[in-house]
Amino acid sequence: MTGAPAPITPIVLRSVSQRFGRKVVLRGVDLELRAGSITGLVGANGAGKTTLFLILAGLLQPDGGERRFGGREVGDVDLELRARLAFVAHAPQLYPGLSARANLELFAELRRAAGLSSRPADDVLRGLGLPVDALDRPVSTFSRGMAQRVALARAVAGDPELLLLDEPFTALDARGRSQLAGALLAERDRGAAILLSSHDQGTLLRVCDRLVLLEAGAIVREVERGGDDPAAFAVRAAAVLDAVGPDDHAA
Amino acid sequence: MLHLAPVRLLRQSLLLLRSELRQELRDLELVLTSTFFTLVVLGMFYLSFAALEKKHTLPAVPGLLWLTVAFVGTITLTRAFDREREADTLRALLAAPVERLAIYVAKAGSTLLVLLVCCALLVPGLASMFPAGQVFWDMPLETAALVVLGCLGYVAIGTLFAAGLAGGGGKNMLLAVILYPVTTPVLMFALVTTRALLDNNPNLPSYLGQMAALDVILLGVGALLFEPVLVGSAPARSAAAAQRAARAGARRQESP
Amino acid sequence: MKRKSELVVPLLFVAAAPLVVYSVQRVFLHTPNERTMGTAFKIFFFHVPMGWLCMLMALISGIAAYVQLRRRSRTAGAVALAAAEIGFLGGLGVLLTGPIWGHATWGTPWTGDARQVTTALLWLVIAAYLLLRHFGQHASERLAAALAIFGAVNVPLIYYAVKLWKTTHPTTGVVAKLPPEMWATFWPGLAALLLVSFGLFAIRARQLILAGELDEAYVRLEDSRA
16 A cells, blocks of 8 residues: 555565575575666576565565565564565466456455555556456466466556566567566556566566576676666676576567 | 454455355365265265164264265365465465465365365265264254364364465375374364264263364464464564674675 | 583483383382282383373474474474474384283273373374475475474373273373382383483484584585585
């Protein structure tokens, strides 16, 4: 809810680490996500991207390090914080038997039951270019790309201050990708802090204000879009993206 | 403005329960598979034990009743959380501004309803197959109370462990391994109470009261552990631990 | 600090050694046979302490698991696992000696009475906990903790179960009615068993904690190489 007093941005991770037995997933990650900015998270599969998302979304307690939301250290990501962030995971996480509208309305009603506001389902869906006649079909009949858009619609319906997107472009066609990119830019302009992971290099270059490279659980490189020289950013960003390797997901 | 926690819990539990039921009514998957399984087990019991004399069925009927509940409960819980796992929807709820307890309440509630539907077949089935089960017809209120209390205790614990396995990406095979030992105490109380019912034991109300008390304990434990098991809880940070973290941070700064 | 804790285990065993010898010879040579049960009664001196040990360890495991869950302490997790393993062995002892005693006194190894059944159930929960700790993935560690907590919640239920169903099993008051010379044999035996068990428990817990530290050291080594 944007009417809430202090903003939860910037979101800061400091020395965040996570391991499972001898398998280290994250080793001392420092990351800052600012309001009105899109951060692209790139890295090979298994670099720890998803774990980082889970920690930011409050679905996993890190083994070590701090999470700070708006300057306040956070132990549990409690309901009040979850009300102000949204997570679009790699899977669309929709009830396949319910229609797109029923899926969205369930979460909108859950928000309202907690006293939180939510934008009407039809509005958000139309903003993402979903045909309105598809709204009442069960999600199980949807293509992956359509389901992904419904998931994003659910995420933005609550006007989150922190928007986390793990591979949202997977299985989207070119048009879908550019619509999604447009939606993300709109969210950024609204003032959301956005963390986005993707293998789609073109779209990352287009929307991101910053790129961070995660390698074997640590952030090894970081490039920021300077105000003056877009070409320089593209060159430096290309170097980061090259480090990840070829575009193996988007096909 | 945010509503108070009890208000949120109540309203969100109802919403989630309604959503569970709505999905179930769409294809009746859980109800149909579980009731079918109940009938199969009943049929097998009939083939195995129909020849028993009444005095022998008397001690057998409580066992048949609660064994079936244990079997059907495992199947129902496994399937209910398989659905969540397939679409990863449990995680979406955990990340949303939803009271985690509401997820527990809704899942336990919907599973309880499925079990009760199965019991609505099972109890009359046993009552008509075995002469000892005649009491079920004669004392419908007590029978209903017994079945509801027994199933409630079962789902109170079963939901916690089934959700924990589904949320943790645990292996499904383990669910049966965990569920049977963990739910046997409540099933044992139910067995003894059923025996008391069949024996016309005058202490039956007190046995039922004890089952209710056990249910309260089990629901309390389930509710208390649900969130820590599914997402973990933040360590209560001592001052010493905070200092250690600060020192570690300083060391990180120094090292190149 | 570490040095001191290393002394604890040898001390436990040193204290236990004479006690074990003393109680065994006392049980078999110096305690008169019980009037009705005869020689078989001697199993009482093993059966009851192991029963107490099993419950005590289940309780320790449950409390440690709760600390593990609440504080995310790996040390508590190691303690919970070690306690469960000792409790598993104690329970196995109870379940093996119980039928022998039962056969001699009631003529049947298994009367199906409440305390027998609940002890067996507690043992099954402990076994399920060990299965989950060994075969579950890391994510199911919290679930295993819940299982251990549930095992501990079972312990008072066991006592309650005995009260609820008056059965053929000797009531909890059996110890109080023993003649003094039986008492004098019982307590040293209990102490010996507890000392040995806590020694084993301490060794196992420390081994598990060290294994965790080894993992950490391994991780740091990998880090420094990277």
